[in-house]
Amino acid sequence: MSIPHGAASAAARPDRVDPAVRRIGATLVVGALGVVFDTTVVSVALDDLAKAFDAPLATVQWVSTGYLLAVFVTIPLAVWAQARFGGRRLWIAALGGFLLGSVLSALAWNATSLIVFRVVQGLAGGIMMPLMATLLMQAARGSHPGRVMAIITVPTALGPILGPVLGGLVLHLADWRWMFFVNIPFCVVGGWLALRNLPDDRPEPGGPRGRLDVVGLLLLCPGVAALVYGLSRVEGGAGTTGAAVLVPLLGGLALVGGFTARSLTRPGGALIDLRLFRHRAVASSAALLFLGGIALYGPMMLLPLYFQQVRGEDALGAGLALIPQGVGALLARALAGRYMDRVGPRRVAVTAFALVAVATVPFAFVTAGTGGAVLMAALFVRGIALGAAMIAPMGAAYVGLRHQEIPDAGVITRVAQQIGGSVGIALLAVVLQHAAAGAHGPSALAGAFDRAFWWSAVLTALAVPLCLLLPGRPEPPPPARTTRTGEAVDPRRPTV
Template identity: 40%
Template sequence: MNQPEAASAAPADPNALDRETIVVAGVVLLGAIMSILDTTIVNVAIDRLSIDFHASLTTIQWVVTGYTLALAAVIPVTGWAADRFGTKRIYLSSLALFMLGSALCAVAWSADSLIAFRVLQGIGGGMIMPAVMTIMTKKAGPHRMGRVMGILGVPMLIAPILGPILGGWLVDDVSWRWIFLINIPIGVVAIISAWIKLEPDTSDRAQKLDWLGMALLSPGLTLLIFGLAESANGGFGQLKSWAPIVAGAVLIVSFFWHSWRKGASALIDIRTFTHTRAGASAGVFALFSIAFFGALLLIPLYYQTVRGASALEAGLLLAPQGIGAMITMPLAGKLTDRYGPNRWPACGIPLLVIGLAPFAFVTATTSYWLLCSFSFVLGLGMGMSMMPTMTAAMQAVPAAAIARTSTAMNIIRQGGASIGTAVLSVILAAEITSVFGSTIGGNGLESVRQLPPAQQAAAQGPLAEAFASSFVWALVLLGLAFIPALFMALGKWETAEESAAPDGAHVVLE
């Protein structure tokens, strides 16, 4: 055989994604983009919602926290529901529920009604990403996990760029109600495409739901986040704050004990995270989610309340972060496929710390060029950290455990976002009270807004100081995330096949 013939006979890349898989990816990403885009759109509208509904930041923060809390509460059941009723049915149902919640949010008449409808929207949104990951994993196979994670990163790339800009434009020039109405046409296209293109459902009626695990985990997460949010009104010393926190923590710890005993039939098998590098990945991802998504709430608020930026201007100022992520996320995917995922979170987290550092020293006149430049670095760190961390967990477990591991990582991401937004909002309120003392009352940003214009102008410097102190806490959490990231990078970990062996359930460190 001559050389040209040999070249033509060479097999194609077995890990390449075929056309059918790419089509399926495009279909399910419509739903993923809609779900994630909604979160970033709402972030830039928080200030306007607080003003229009005459609500404090602590109250209106539940528009974000209630949504992410609902996501975290419903995600645990999604894996079982997909096995029991079929992934296609669950995906279509979640899209329909998300659209219903969006339509109701658009007609909300008060802060309380908006929060309630956001919870309904979150129940639908919570099932979208786990269903998307399950559909893509089954379609592409575990051996193409790196490329799958690269595709699933697309909505995370687009959302930080388009979300704040689109949300800012809608809030400033149209109406905040359109940040929810925009989901309706996207959802219609997503449902029709999924109905046509996704393969018929396969269901397993023998699947049994871990009712005790569900009864422990979902209420535990709910109580924990509720207590954290309530601590803004009087601190952690009040009964309405510490009692739910303690009760939630007890329920979550009880779930860990229950899962350890029940094993593979548990809602989430906690032993998967002790026998593989998935545990280190979970630690990195938890601290990353708390710090990063909490900071995403504070950054646009700083631009709008301290610098007087409109919602659209705040969105544009966040764009460099999304551009940075767009550069490193595909690069991280290629590096993960070639060298493995272990070392890249330890490379990305220092970039996150560097990118967020200037915000810990902001004033009322800090250069926009400086902040945007470091926001770009923050985005670089996000792209280098997030998807390799999830890939490290997914590749560390046997194929049979991928769905449950995906569920767990989505719980960590959404639960961490809820905790981050709650905790950093509480810290910001406390810092504002500390800086201003009793001169403005105890309602944080709401009290500052009620000051006469001349006093508001004079308050910008102290207000910037309160934001800077709050960003320090986000920096601390990101710094702590480097510890499990370094552990994951330096450890010698077993493969999924080895960890699946009866006696191969331990980690060896070099």
């Protein structure tokens, strides 16, 4: 794997991220923005799609569900595919696949064709999200994990918040097909930048080729997809004890359990190396990202519904109301990353998760007449805390890992966060459904939302004690050594 230009200057300026790493990060973020926005932008358009295709909402719902399941099918494949083809080629191929899926989705002629083309998008997007974190962390070679994660979390922090805004604007100004056409600039520019800026890390000709763990693939990918599907059925109103929920949940747990047992006893070559959970940083980060997914995605289901059902906003108005949270998350990136590198992820995570819980509490007291300024201020503070709460555990997961362990850690943390989001949405949907049963009028519905937001605040507060398991103050980087030609070499870089 070639060394990014400017690596020799990293040791000379240990207080700053290598400009080459920043350039790689910007390249990856541009390509990933379309994927992250597309995950949430369609959520506000389901009613319009049902009318456009003259299809029942239960069928159109698969436009989102099919995409989400496809993402989970390919996330575990990212580790093997990167080792087999190289990160640069894999990134460009996945970006091309997402571009193809976007164009086909925009040209869909009925609900079935749109669902199929969304699956194509999801298969490509599932590869890209864990690969983005892996490529950037490997390029940084363990330096400044907080600031590096601040780069990576640009799309992941803004997508769930600004995606509904973008979807609402598109539906307000244009046809639904433009929700997919807007992905084209991200894909084209992202692919061009990847060709220019990503290092060529193709495997050496004639070198060893990683073998695909087919049995692990057949256990893990369907198992995770079944779990997510079962949880999505809870949100859809199937209840918690119906066969539509219990069968996929129990089947998914059995498959994931089988994969876990097989991976822990397999000497090598498992699809995902679960032995990384022996590292306290990986285990605690995965647990926190699971709870962080609940804290982020659960309320992101509640908040638009609150603004629409209690305050009478339309889809665009509900999306615009969430902008303060997105602005707060964006502002938190640089600050949280800098403090994480200075004081360690533990202190940042404790403060951030506690502040997320506190900033959620005002929504547990909302009424139909609560002032908008109070809610906007709470959303802004919550956004700042959420941005920091995602950066700290994501960066901590890679502390102390070897170069070849980084891809597995990236997949583990990504799956943990996404499953946490599915659990959060399902759980809070059940709480809201029970609390809103028989409620009529904005005032009665506001009381139902109060209970759901209390649950969200408590679940977020549970993460605070777990933050104490994260690494403390970061260790100073070891001194650089030089080659015979005088070139500086980072001692953390493995020999390849």
